[in-house]
Amino acid sequence: MATMELEKTLPSAENNVEIMLDQVGMVYQNADGKDVTALTSVSLDIQKGEFVSLLGPSGCGKTTLLRIIADLLQPTSGTVQIGGETPRAARLKQRYGMVFQSAVLYDWRTVRKNVMLPLEIMKVPKADRIERADKMLKLVGLTDFADHYPRQLSGGMQQRVGIARALAIRPEILLMDEPFSALDEFTREKLHVDLLRIWRKTNKTIIFVTHNIQESVFLSDRVCVLSPHPGRLSAVVNIDLPRPRTMEMKETPEFTALVAKVRNSFEGV
Amino acid sequence: MATMELEKTLPSAENNVEIMLDQVGMVYQNADGKDVTALTSVSLDIQKGEFVSLLGPSGCGKTTLLRIIADLLQPTSGTVQIGGETPRAARLKQRYGMVFQSAVLYDWRTVRKNVMLPLEIMKVPKADRIERADKMLKLVGLTDFADHYPRQLSGGMQQRVGIARALAIRPEILLMDEPFSALDEFTREKLHVDLLRIWRKTNKTIIFVTHNIQESVFLSDRVCVLSPHPGRLSAVVNIDLPRPRTMEMKETPEFTALVAKVRNSFEGV
Amino acid sequence: MKRLKRFFRSGTMVTLVWVLGIAAIWEGFAYYVAQTKRTPLNVLPHLWQIIGSFFSDKMITGQMTMIQLIGNSCAETLSRAAIGFLIGTVLGYLLALLMNLSGIVEKIAFPYLMIIQMIPILGMAPIILAITGDINTSRIVIAAILTFYPVSTNTLAGFKAVEKEKHELMYSYAASKFQHYIKTIIPSSIPYFFTGLKISAPMAITASILVDTLQGGNGLGCMLSQSLKGGMSRLVFWDIVLISAVIGILSFYLMGLLEKLICPYKRKS
Amino acid sequence: SESAPGSAATGSSAASSSAGGESSEEIIKAASAAGKIGNWGLGNEYEIQALLTKYGLPTDYITQDFTMDQFDSDAVTLASAMTYNELGLVVNGYDGGYNYGDSVATIDMNDEGVAMLEDNLFCSKAFAQSNPNTVKAFVSASMKGWYYACEHPDEAAQIVFEAGSSVSADHQAYMAKEVAKLVTTDMKGNTVSADKVGQMQDEAMQQTLDLAKKYIILEDASAKEKLQSLTLDDIRSTDYLTYDKDKDGAVEKSAVSVQLKWLPQAQFMGYYVAKAKGYYDEVGLDVTIVSGGGDISETTAVYNGTVDFGVTWVSNLINADAGGMDLLEVAQVYQRSGLVLVYKKK
């Protein structure tokens, strides 16, 4: 057994805390009346502009936690604050951008129009909308497919449209649920670099769900490891690799060591 | 640019060649009459009992090639021989086991009965069927779920049922199309070890499609790198790591070097 | 107490409230009609008049009370509907099988299936009578014709909806055509088949009632028609409208029940 | 009964055929102008159309349903009614009646000279030729039933009621009496002896055929041609009115069926009486009575062999024969038209 590693952050007193989770718990009520405990007592503070990964095996509650932060789910215990407000207030202020585990595209809209959808809702002027959509499509390498319909795209391409759509609204808080798991390694690595570039430029707060250890280490400031049955926060690992991150770093001993550290914090569960 | 690495195997004269691809090409005819070239001139010999990975980005023709070997698709050029015969003959002799990219389970059968399905078709006696199915379910860690229906399982569990089903028929040639891509890292690693153990014991020929470089290096004797537009074999890398492979090997410099080598052979495309 | 609460939130309660609501609206209009029309029975009777007439021991015809009359007629009509429904189902299923087996049969038969649906069946009835020579036989034939279409098209859709991978799985096992149908195609089409049955069961009954009106004799439709033509109390008409609605709904639920018995896997969670 | 010429068919003592003041012509013209003349259509409209033509009016009418609600609510002001059925409901107060009493009056087709013969008995020519004794036996036993029924309308009504009719017993009794009048009075109002029931009066038959040729509108050119070429001999035969078992021989087919023109009611009392009194048994027939009123009309059912005999109106038979059905009238039960137009007196 590897040594257990727990670096839980204490409630921070700094005032640039953006997201504050306090003893958050979630119990689902199944159709047959049975209770399923998905999360117990998760406490975590995330700084403004921080890049945090949620890492854990399938079914440990990553998506649940993300949905609670996004106000798509009400926790059954504990509280969540976003910039001092409720998640609901933050949502109504349109502070969130979300990338779902599946692409969630609208069949009847072309790729470009899918990306433009949130801009329409947020009443961005038409010319702006098109410009912003096309810029995002270029970023994810889909310029040539702007006028295609989702059905004409491969799974990986669809997922990239979802990412472009989330970035197009320039959200302050970007919530990403395993956004790259459907992609091949190369597209994925390119998008890692692009995502980090955008993040650096715009100072977003990003919560990134993944079950890929390397990915989490490469991208994040902190990796939060969740463990299952019931889901809880079992370790938080600070990633002190320098920024900007480059592909070459992946071959450094520091990187390998951090990956091993995260892995061990896992196996210690 | 990294140096290009090409170690294409010459047509082997040995008589334990199991699968022989000679200038295989595939041109799809689209609905609108346009031709799509998916594969051009792939030549490759695979030894009996060899573990070969097909690696490449999305859309490069991995699935196409696998389907051609399985006689699910007729190549538009070139020839394929399986043990000196046509793929069709090999299929009719029920020499293949296949794991699809999605689980492809039957809703109306329990997990055990899903695994028993091919055994029914191959007229294995009933008592045998149950025994073999249960053994395979134990292997993939689903013994407790034998009497569940597929809907009651998570995506990863479903995929494992598909693997158990393919193994249950004890095929001589096992064709696997990204079987582990839906799984989290831990389940995946456990299955890597199990798959290698079965392979060692039964001396199957395995063709394993993936887009995960680490996975391909860890598992295979040889990694065949495909490159897209149009799909072709761009490199074959021999993996001379000792057998049996262990998890610890992943942290050795040899392993890292081989991963880098494969990666480079990619980027040279 | 808790149970009572549950009941008030249940689907049964919703349906109950709806039924009561509609009954109230009906009574409202019936009251208005009773005040303003000289022959309210011909326009809209009170619900209690309709229901009361069922249990009245007044002779409706020379020999029978209402409940006897309706009971006898129901038995006649329903038995004809049931036979027609059975024949239509069997033939519809066989045709779907044939269409699935042979593209030529499908290309020929499918447009005609559509066209048969367009033919005004009441106009055709005398011709069918001329061909069969017996009114009861022709009633059965018409019920069968109307059942035929939904069963056939829905079942065919079910056959076609089998995923490509399932066909390939069977193919890779070198399963015979018979095994292919028995193990894959037919079981997976069952939900579609039942969709067809759910449409056609009430239709067979409705059709049977309508065709009854064509010539004298016994049956719900005959009585309904006689009542409309002033041959007997108008309450007979209203009773039959009510009864036919109830039977039609029951037949729908019966098919649903059958489906649940046959495919338990469809039960949720 | 004491029915006097001219008022024979307007049997209800209440409804009279001459309303004070207004003439038939004025009433018809007013109703036509308002578009409120009603009929059931489906082959029952020819007499009305003949009447309208007689007064130089367009032949449009509103389709009546089988109640008299439209008349009651003035949606139709000049409504078709059979003396024995709808008129009874309009006038009388019993169950199902509208109780207008003598506040309504009628216009009688017989008086207007546009009457056509109604309920008869027919079969297909082919059937008559190959089963002459069956036809004779059936006709004579049926006419015996009619004779008895006309003599004893109350008993006949009771028999019909018990045979499964669902119309109220009161109305059935009324109907039986009115039907008896149609059987025993001719178009001119002369009494016809009930023992001659079934006879075919050529003059009335010819009038019916002539009106039919004028008012049956056909879109089918060859049927049109056939219609115009029809003669009485094409549509009726008097050869089957009497049956002598010893002379003619036994029936060829003993189980026969007859389809009525309408629902089971006293309109067809003769057949019910013949069955109940065993007249059919006497001649060796086992008779099934099939009620009518559905869209598979009696002409169709007889033509395609679903039933052996039918009761229809002569105009319907002519219509079917024009279409090529080759049907043959073997007895004429009603000697005058039972159709009237009823209206509310001012």
Next chain:
Amino acid sequence: MKQLKRLAHMAPNVLLPLGVAVLLVILWQTQVLHKLLGTDTITLPLPTRIGEIISQNTAAIGQHVEITLTVALGGLLLGSLLGYGIAVIATIFPKWGAGGLTIVSAFNAIPIVALAPVINNWTRDFSNDVSTRSTFAKILVVTIFCTASMSVNAFRGLTELKPFSEDLMKTYAARHTTVFAKLRLPNSVPYVFTALKVSVPASVIGALVSEYFAEDTVGVGRQIRENIVKGQYPTAWAYIAVACLIGISMYAILMLAEHFILKRRKG
């Protein structure tokens, strides 16, 4: 060249049934069909005779077709709108709405045409003019006939959204009207077509049957009935053929509309 190839590919789809149709007509015209079915040329008149009657009465038939089409299309439109409206309301109040829809679909189990004569009674006060109130009654029958399938299908279209597509809207803090306009409405379009595939033939059949009982003696359906009751089978067949043609052409238009409106989604 490529288009030609595609045409050649499509050819069997059209040629095969057409060939069978030709064969059928030949068997019919040569009376082989009559021998097979054991019927005669009056109940089943020859195609040439039917064609003759149609061609000799185009003006009259045209008038009846116009009336029947008005009723069928009017009822289809009203019924579909009503059905969609019910579905929208059911979407707004999902719990009560779903229960109500069960009731609405129960209407499918009543022989609604049996209600046609009663509906005549209900609409008697609608207008003094027979043709107006009769048309209204007929349209009402067709409306009721078409409502259920539209409301049930449209409700599914408005509520059976792809997983998370509603959540997506929520993250944008979209208002209910926006969710409706940008998500539910477009999502329901294919379902609307599914409903129309049922209700287009139903509207034609409904129009024919409603004419059976109508006060106004017009329309293709009424002509079918008049001629059948009067024993004029060749003429009845001419009208049956016309009715089939109406149904088939309406269906064909629907299929074309579906093809053009939905083709983009299918890729």
